[in-house]
Structure formats: structure tokens, C-alpha cells
Amino acid sequence: xxxxxxxxxxxxxxxxxxxxxxxxxxxxxxxxxxxxxxxxxxxxxxxxxxxxxxxxxxxxxxxxxxxxxxxxxxxxxxxxxxxxxxxxxxxxxxxxxxxxxxxxxxxxxxxxxxxxxxxxxxxxxxxxxxxxxxxxxxxxxxxxxxxxxxxxxxxxxxxxxxxxxxxxxxxxxxxxxxxxxxxxxxxxxxxxxxxxxxxxxxxxxxxxxxxxxxxxxxxxxxxxxxxxxxxxxxxxxxxxxxxxxxxxxxxxxxxxxxxxxxxxxxxxxxxxxxxxxxxxxxxxxxxxxxxxxxxxxxxxxxxxxxxxxxxxxxxxxxxxxxxxxxxxxxxxxxxxxxxxxxxxxxxxxxxxxxxxxxxxxxxxxxxxxxxxxxxxxxxxxxxxxxxxxxxxxxxxxxxxxxxxxxxxxxxxxxxxxxxxxxxxxxxxxxxxxxxxxxxxxxxxxxxxxxxxxxxxxxxxxxxxxxxxxxxxxxxx
Numbered sequence: 001x002x003x004x005x006x007x008x009x010x011x012x013x014x015x016x017x018x019x020x021x022x023x024x025x026x027x028x029x030x031x032x033x034x035x036x037x038x039x040x041x042x043x044x045x046x047x048x049x050x051x052x053x054x055x056x057x058x059x060x061x062x063x064x065x066x067x068x069x070x071x072x073x074x075x076x077x078x079x080x081x082x083x084x085x086x087x088x089x090x091x092x093x094x095x096x097x098x099x100x101x102x103x104x105x106x107x108x109x110x111x112x113x114x115x116x117x118x119x120x121x122x123x124x125x126x127x128x129x130x131x132x133x134x135x136x137x138x139x140x141x142x143x144x145x146x147x148x149x150x151x152x153x154x155x156x157x158x159x160x161x162x163x164x165x166x167x168x169x170x171x172x173x174x175x176x177x178x179x180x181x182x183x184x185x186x187x188x189x190x191x192x193x194x195x196x197x198x199x200x201x202x203x204x205x206x207x208x209x210x211x212x213x214x215x216x217x218x219x220x221x222x223x224x225x226x227x228x229x230x231x232x233x234x235x236x237x238x239x240x241x242x243x244x245x246x247x248x249x250x251x252x253x254x255x256x257x258x259x260x261x262x263x264x265x266x267x268x269x270x271x272x273x274x275x276x277x278x279x280x281x282x283x284x285x286x287x288x289x290x291x292x293x294x295x296x297x298x299x300x301x302x303x304x305x306x307x308x309x310x311x312x313x314x315x316x317x318x319x320x321x322x323x324x325x326x327x328x329x330x331x332x333x334x335x336x337x338x339x340x341x342x343x344x345x346x347x348x349x350x351x352x353x354x355x356x357x358x359x360x361x362x363x364x365x366x367x368x369x370x371x372x373x374x375x376x377x378x379x380x381x382x383x384x385x386x387x388x389x390x391x392x393x394x395x396x397x398x399x400x401x402x403x404x405x406x407x408x409x410x411x412x413x414x415x416x417x418x419x420x421x422x423x424x425x426x427x428x429x430x431x432x433x434x435x436x437x438x439x440x441x442x443x444x445x446x447x448x449x450x451x452x453x454x455x456x457x458x459x460x461x462x463x464x465x466x467x468x469x470x471x472x473x474x475x476x
Contacts, residue, residue: 003059004205007197008212010063014070015039021073023283030223034287036216037264040209041294042069044189051154059196105233112240119244120215126253127211132203137256140180142206145191147173149201157181186297187258207255214252217264218243221459224271228278228466238462247388247451258299259448265295266305267455270419273309274463277316277415305452308426311418320411327414360429373437379446388447392454396420399461403468410471416460423453 016035023031046065047057055061132138148154156172158181163174175181191206198205218239225235242248251260269291276284292309296302318326337343342356351363361367383393403409427449431440439445 001198003197003199004194004208005197006063007059007194008208010066010070011039011043012036013039014042014066017070017073023287025227025281025283027223027226029219030227033216033218033220033223034268034291036212037220037268038287038290038294039070040190040193040213041186041265041290041297042066043193044186044297047189047193048154048185057148057152057154057192057196059199062193062196105231108233109236112236116218116240116243119249120211123214123249123252124211127207127255128204130204130253132207132256134254134256136258137207137254140175140177140183141187141258142191142203142256143175144173144185144188145195145206146201148188148192149195154185183258184297184299184302186294187261187299190261210252210255210260213260213264214243214248217267217455220268220271221455224275224459225462227275228463230462230466234462234465238458241390241392242455242458245388245390245392245454247447248455250388251451257448259451261298262295262302262305262452263455265291265298266302266452267459269295269306270309270312270456271459273312274416274419274460277312301449301452304426305423308422308453309419311422312415315415315418323411323414327418360434368434370433372433373431375432375437375440378440378443379431382440382443382446382450386443389450389454392458395461396457399464403464410467412467413464416463416467419460420457423457427453 012032012035014035015038016031019026019031019035019038023034043062043066046062046069050062050065051057132142144157158169158172158174160174160176160178160181163169163172190209194206194209195201221242222235222239225238226232230238248260248263251257251263269288272284272287272291275281276288292306295306315323315326338357342354342358344356345353347353347363352361353363354361357370359367359369383389403413427446430436430449431446436445
């Protein structure tokens with residue numbers, strides 16, 4: 001169990017040490033949340049680097065590499081630690097339980113925290129006691145980790161057709177899912193890292209990182225919201241709304257899917273990007289880049305999810321007076337392009353990029369024929385009737401009504417709104433115009449796809465709240 005404990009804590013040591021050293025204006029919960037998630041990602045990169053260099057998959061060796069990366073930075077940070085408290089160093093004012101904060105607010109914070117701690121205690125027991133159960137876990141991800149663990153090497157996985165027909169591939173492996181062999185390998189490497197620490201294969205223990213990923217996302221969320229200047233009780237309430245969502249709890253307890261990691265890293269990337277727009281802090285932009293890279297390495301759709309953040313980047317460099325006009329101009333341009341037949345660009349040595357009313361084709365990535373499918377009843381059921389998301393989608397409707405009839409609008413609100421709209425647009429295209437529509441009808445992939453964007457959308461809503469309160473001249 002010592003190795004298992006080390007496998008859980010060492011990524012946090014590495015990621016937290018670097019962030020504490022360079023992220024001087026951070027709330028400590030953001031350091032812990034970002035530190036663990038980025039630390040576990042860099043652990044998988046270390047495993048890949050050592051395997052590429054020809055080293056065996058040795059837990060002591062990997063741990064030594066991580067230790068050498070993290071400890072010197074931790075020592076340096078300790079030696080040069082500023083004597084001031086963290087509240088004095090935060091770039092945006094972070095309020096404590098004092099002054100205008102009433103006792104009821106403190107009680108609310110501790111009550112919500114107690115509820116979350118009790119809930120996550122039960123989730124931790126679920127992860128510890130339940131064998132690998134999730135469909136994708138034992139079909140797409142864990143088999144790779146098990147093979148690598150047993151062989152002590154990152155042996156290749158290949159196309160099932162090529163594996164059956166090419167005798168030279170007898171040293172390679174394949175999977176029953178026809179495309180899973182080509183999935184990003186980060187999630188299996190997370191399971192492999194835990195198994196190496198444990199010293200033997202045990203289905204339930206290899207999924208412990210899923211529990212920590214959920215906790216870390218909540219800590220990062222709370223830390224970033226506090227750094228916006230939001231009062232503790234509002235930040236805790238938003239964190240509770242996020243972490244109490246049934247679908248997130250399911251993906252924590254039934255560990256093994258890659259979607260929790262996708263949602264976590266996309267949330268980390270989006271929060272850092274919006275915070276960078278607000279503060280122009282270099283470390284926030286670096287965290288956006290690193291989290292985006294990690295998001296891409298979790299699942300293939302990660303590329304497209306990161307692309308949905310592009311409007312924020314573009315709007316950040318447009319004067320606020322022109323942002324509304326810029327969006328209108330882009331929409332008119334896109335409409336004109338589609339009316340003229342779309343676009344088709346031949347990229348040398350890569351292929352054809354085609355986007356029109358009949359097909360979306362991105363060379364070397366995907367090709368989807370487009371045909372409209374009226375799956376509205378199934379989408380509405382998943383959003384409003386089934387209880388996977390609590391009151392989230394009702395809250396989205398209330399938000400837009402509030403923004404429409406209320407005062408306090410500013411062009412800065414276009415940035416978080418663009419995250420919500422672009423993510424919703426991505427879901428709309430995939431499940432209304434491609435063969436994936438069937439996965440909305442049978443309520444399978446649709447919820448997992450929405451899961452990727454919802455934690456970030458909760459932060460976008462909180463960001464909108466901050467902007468509105470600032471516009472109205474209120475204090476938090």
C-alpha cells in the first residue's frame with residue numbers, strides 16, 4: 001500500500017510544487033487542484049519518455065524521475081517563500097470570513113462542505129470496493145494498461161484488420177473495438193501508473209485516480225472562483241452545484257471512462273483562459289495551454305472541445321466596443337460561405353478540408369456526412385426529464401432570461417457566453433446532423449458528450465455573475 005500511496009501523492013507533489021513556485025497569486029485550492037491534474041498528466045508523459053528511451057516500466061525509476069523534477073522546485077519555493085499571507089498576494093481581492101460576511105454565510109459554507117465530504121467519502125468507498133465495471137473501462141482503456149503492466153513495456157496496439165492479416169505484427173496487440181487501438185493512451189497510462197505503484201493488478205485500485213480527479217476539479221474550480229473575487233459562500237455554492245451533479249458522481253463511482261478526465265481538463269483550460277482574459281496573467285495562459293494539451297491527449301474529441309474555446313481567444317483581442325459587431329460579421333460570413341456551397345481546400349500531403357451542407361471532412365481526423373435528424377424529444381428528455389444534471393439546464397434558461405430582462409449587460413459577457421454557445425453548437429451539430437444521432441435516441445453518448453462541457457459552463461455562469469455584479473457596482 002505504500003507504493004499505492006506514493007502513486008497518489010507524487011503527481012500532486014510535482015504539479016503542486018511547480019505551481020506554488022510560479023503561481024504566486026494563486027488560491028491554495030487552485031494550486032492543489034491544478035497541481036494534481038497536471039501532475040498526473042506529466043506522470044504519463046514521463047512514462048512515455050522512459051519507454052521511448054528503452055527503459056523498463058519500473059515504478060521506482062519513474063518515481064525517481066518525478067521526485068527529481070518536483071523536490072528541487074519545492075525546496076526553492078520554501079527557501080524563497082514570501083512571508084505575506086496568500087490573501088495578500090492574490091491578483092483579485094479574495095474575501096475572508098470577516099467584515100460584511102455574516103455568520104449565516106460561514107454556516108452555509110461549512111454545511112455545503114460537510115455535505116460534499118460525506119458524499120465523497122461514499123464515492124471513495126465505491127471506487128475502492130467496486131471491480132472495474134464501466135463498459136468503456138474494460139473494453140477500451142484498461143486492456144491496454146493490463147497488457148503493458150504484464151509485459152513491462154508499452155507494446156503497440158494496431159488496427160484489428162492489420163493485426164489479423166500481417167504476420168509481422170505478432171508482437172503487437174489489438175482490441176475488439178475497431179477504433180480503440182488508435183485512442184490516445186493517456187488514460188490507460190494513468191491506470192498503469194497506479195498498478196505499478198500497487199505492485200500487482202487489481203481492478204478497483206487502478207481506478208483510484210478517478211476519485212482524486214473529481215476532487216481536484218472541485219478544488220481548482222473553487223480556487224479560480226475565489227480568485228475572481230467571489231465571496232466564499234458563493235464560490236462554495238457553485239462548487240457544490242458542480243460536484244453534486246449525479247452524472248459526475250456516476251463517473252466518479254463507476255470509474256474507468258475517460259470522460260471525467262476530459263471534463264476536468266477542459267474545465268481547467270477554460271477557467272484559466274477566462275481568468276487570463278480578466279487579469280492577463282502569464283501563468284493563467286500557460287495553464288490554459290497545458291490543460292488544453294492534456295485535454296487533447298485524453299480523448300480524440302478533445303481537439304474539437306479545445307477549438308470551442310477559440311472564440312474567447314479571438315474576442316479577447318478585439319476592442320470591447322466592436323465585439324458584438326465582430327460576432328455578427330462572422331455569422332454573416334459563415335452564412336454566405338454555406339450559401340455559396342461551403343469550402344473545400346486541398347492541403348498538400350494531408351488531404352482535403354471540406355465543410356459544406358453535405359459533409360464535414362477534416363483530413364487525417366474525421367469525416368461526417370451531414371443529414372438532419374429531429375432528435376429534439378430525446379435531447380429534451382436527457383436535459384430536463386432525466387435527473388442526470390439536477391437543475392443545471394433549467395438554470396441555463398433562467399440565466400438567459402435574467403440577462404435579457406435584467407440590467408448589468410456588458411460586452412465582456414460575450415466571452416463566457418461564447419463558451420456556452422460554442423459548446424452547445426458542437427453538441428447540436430454532432431447529434432442532430434451526423435450518424436451520432438442514434439446515441440441521443442438511446443441516451444448513451446449524448447450525456448457523456450454534454451459532461452465534457454458542463455463543468456466549464458458552470459464556471460462560465462459564475463463568471464457572468466461576477467461581470468454583472470461589477471457592472472451594477474456591487475461588492476461581493
